[in-house]
Amino acid sequence: MVAKKSLYPHPKNPVILASGIMGTTGASLTRMAYNGAGAVVTKSIGPVPKKGHSNPTMIELENGFLNAMGLPNPSYTEFVQEIENAKNNTSTPIIASIFAGDTEGFVKVAEELSSANPDGFELNVSCPHAEGYGATIGCDSCLVEEITASVCDVIDVPVWVKLTPNVTNIVDIGKAAERGGADAVVSINTVRGMSIDINTGYPILGNRYGGLSGRAIRPIAVKCVYDLYASLDIPVVGVGGVSCWQDAVEMIMAGASAVQVGSAVSQSMDVFKSISSGIEDYLSANEYSTIDEIIGFSHKMG
Amino acid sequence: MVAKKSLYPHPKNPVILASGIMGTTGASLTRMAYNGAGAVVTKSIGPVPKKGHSNPTMIELENGFLNAMGLPNPSYTEFVQEIENAKNNTSTPIIASIFAGDTEGFVKVAEELSSANPDGFELNVSCPHAEGYGATIGCDSCLVEEITASVCDVIDVPVWVKLTPNVTNIVDIGKAAERGGADAVVSINTVRGMSIDINTGYPILGNRYGGLSGRAIRPIAVKCVYDLYASLDIPVVGVGGVSCWQDAVEMIMAGASAVQVGSAVSQSMDVFKSISSGIEDYLSANEYSTIDEIIGFSHKMG
Amino acid sequence: MYPLNTRLIDIVQESPSTKTFFFDRYFDANAGQFLMVWVHGVDEIPMTLSYNSGITVQKVGDATSRLFELEKGDTIGLRGPFGNGFTLPEKSDKILLVAGGLGAAPLAPLAEYSFKNGVDVTTILGARSSTELIFGERFSSAGDLYITTDDGTSGTCGFVTDILTNLNLSDYDRIYTCGPEVMLRCIFNMLQDEKYVLEKTEFNLHRYFKCGIGVCGACCIDPKGLRVCKDGPVFKGTELIDSEFGEYKRDASGKRVKI
């Protein structure tokens, strides 16, 4: 088992709001913090305002959600005030998720948002449904390394890189982020998917296809976290289908130092509290003193 | 919309038993044919006997199955009699699924099984949990093209290539299969996944990780079929989480000329009959005369 | 849920700019709840239910323009009902409805429900002009009706607030309002000083939605981050105190725009 640097800002509470969920405004982020999130990640912010794709942008399937929001965001110029608003109202760490079409764009957005003093950055190189952004970048390890290094160069707070599972080998991309100086990788963004309305033949999403999230993808995320943990020295933040404390413990045993929760917010706003208290109960029932004792535990078994 | 060659042997009934399900013996294949499958694909057969991974090799999750059988098979020497047995007892087309570690192995297995006169071959270059086989090959487009071409060279019946979704771009691999002379691609094999027992920390599968199938992966499969249909001239056989006629129609509208059904056999042996009669009812309710009129229908919409 | 493919069985022109689309599907919804209406190939928009099997639409953008081209027999995709509707009145209650323009859509079924259940209903119905008044009969069949038009072509010349200001609001157990946010804000301001009135008044807001199911956060309102689509679209007046309501909203990109 590899000893990892601890995840900084080290969350006392390892249950984090994932990007793209309730992250459009400072108020919604603050609300999630009040509801028990250990940290909150903003909606992904880019260099220019984007309205996103036309609706439907998100539908609930039997066992998850399919979405193609299309990176709607008001750009950093407008979003600085949302981060400031959140920072003024909660001491919970605020992680700014950012995207751009190239290295300069990432650097620009990061620098500009820094004025609002976010507690960290998450680089979105993994959105599966925005041409020229996200996963278009995130499957190119050279580009991921370059972007990560460039952002790390100009930023003092931790930089996380969120990875796409829609690649042949996620570990290659994770290693590129690590070489670039990332403080952690976040695994995984949504899985490419599509749904068709058989009554009309129309793809349901306005963008035709999108990203699958929720319960359906948990086993996929667990495998990615497991592989990344085995190969990287930096911490892994696990995300993908976590909806209860058992899911979170599974992700942690696979190698996650913290988990992000997204789709499950649709069940209840109390999901952060119930997951984090469930983890605590699990730890004490099994006589562990901290979560560190079970991070990557599965790698020792079998 | 691209006009496709028709899938040969053209199934009157487009609902096919997927490889790896009830395909270990000639008798089990025959049973599936009697139960209404339009064609049946055998368990993947290789050059030497393999016992497969230790159990658990398959578990049911909330919305699918996770398996790592490890390509257990008695090799072609033993399996010829199973195909013969099925051929003697049913006129339903029997597709032999084969795998090997290299081109020579594929050719050898295909040639040897030909003595049993299967109605087609399906090349398994996509099993996600057998080191040195399956997806290890299936993410290398040069190798896929070479293997496909070599098998097509020595085989008179149709050759299908089953693709893995665990690649950055499945269309690249599909095109390689097409260049190699494949008569169809089959999309998709299982999605890499993993599940951990949080009571003990053990990964549940004997092989630690495996492939996810069932409802959870349907949106992923639909997207792969959609993309392959848009880029290839040969037909696409859709597989992944189809469990009712609606799912089958969705897959067909995405571009599938036929569908394979795997995990859903666990619900009921009648699944083939209910899906194929559901498709027929759908066609007549919507005044289509054949399935051909809705293959790839979604590509015209929106 | 997947959009339910739904056939239009009747289309009624309610005013020069509004049509009601009736469909072959019944939604067991409370007045104030909404559907996400997918106009195939164009967009999906939130629409309040004006009937259990109908929505009333004003032509304002791409989706509604396309919707206006549809005919009986055409289909749309419907998801819902979503959100929280109005708090239903109790049998002996006396209620006041204040509807402006298309704001009549969720209040008309509430008026009908209330009348059927022995509730005393008074409605103030306003519109720009006489031809734009909708559901006048549905309201007048349910109880007293005050009409206002901006141009005086019907009823009182002026705004719904002109009537409201002359009513004794302590007479009513519940007050329900829906209409343009500017109008709602005027009403809110009138009631703001009397907290007990604000407490019994419900505002049905209309905002830009993306997911419609409370996940994406695009419709959150400051400062509490309440989601209009899921925590609303109906809010008690007291929930809206010191909020962005009537001041600004966010566009599709999330940018604040003045109301």
Next chain:
Amino acid sequence: MYPLNTRLIDIVQESPSTKTFFFDRYFDANAGQFLMVWVHGVDEIPMTLSYNSGITVQKVGDATSRLFELEKGDTIGLRGPFGNGFTLPEKSDKILLVAGGLGAAPLAPLAEYSFKNGVDVTTILGARSSTELIFGERFSSAGDLYITTDDGTSGTCGFVTDILTNLNLSDYDRIYTCGPEVMLRCIFNMLQDEKYVLEKTEFNLHRYFKCGIGVCGACCIDPKGLRVCKDGPVFKGTELIDSEFGEYKRDASGKRVKI
């Protein structure tokens, strides 16, 4: 389903080669149904329930060897109950149980169930020698018991078939058998000519399983492709006519091996 983590609360040595493992979980199962027993880090194997909270195991391979090393308080993973158990007898029935070796495991709970329900139970229990006989008391408490041992150290010297041949099988409403497949095949052959007897006789088969849930097909038997794990493991004698039963089976690779 995920394996249910289950604690061993008692371990009883039944014979020199068999142990019963009792756990803190009750399975509402019919006699003849089985669990998939996950011995962590080693393998997962099918085991019939000898009690609603217990399995009786013979040391034969890696998984059972590891299981034999476990102690009270250790845990195993259990999935199930799976498969079809024995057809339960009715109140006034007279039944015959034929158990060979570990084949007593699913028949002992059936004997107890039957006795409790007023069924007339007769058992033929065979083993290699006296010390290998298991559950003798459970059967004798339930009704008549004939014992046979290969070496004559207890009961009749010989095989269960030696007793069976002397009974009037038309006396019994149902006959239930479990044991080594060679023994089962001998019984099958004895009964084969009398179809009405085969019809009322049930055979509990033990085969190599992979998935255990009827999907992979590894346990299918010729010529009908019946899955031992899901269509069985209990089959009516008539289902096994002209089958591979007693002739050959398939190993982990799917290769036919003689029985």
